[in-house]
Amino acid sequence: MYNKYINNQTLEFIRYAINGLIATVVHFFVLSININVLNYKSAGLANLVASIFGITSSFIGNRYFVFKRINTTVIKQLINFSGLYGIIAILNCIVLYIWTDKMGFEYTYGFIIATTLQVLLSYIGNKKLVFMK
DSSP: OOOTTSOHHHHHHHHHHHHHHHHHHHHHHHHHHHHHTSOOSOHHHHHHHHHHHHHHHHHHHIIIIISOOOSSOHHHHHHHHHHHHHHHHHHHHHHHIIIIIITOOOHHHHHHHHHHHHHHHHHHHIIIIISOO
């Protein structure tokens, strides 16, 4: 259907990367607003709030754009997705809390580290647990 050199798995991963970039921009934008405009004192708390926005964006994109699995009810997928991303969000916040609040390093670098971990865990979790065939 597409280029004969690009298989469905590759296209799925490309869509995942695009969706992930969009969700990350949403997440980072809200995080920056929380820290720089709303003056959150804790980067961990600011990140927790921001992650809700990024996670919501990610779910919508994963359901309709990346995995295109609408054969299961949205409620079931949302419950599984929420559980997966709840765990990932907690890990993300712990990384940022330790990196910034405890160690005193710049929050943007902590965000990059936490996001890298999130990308790996979320792709595997979404593919195998949330949007499985």
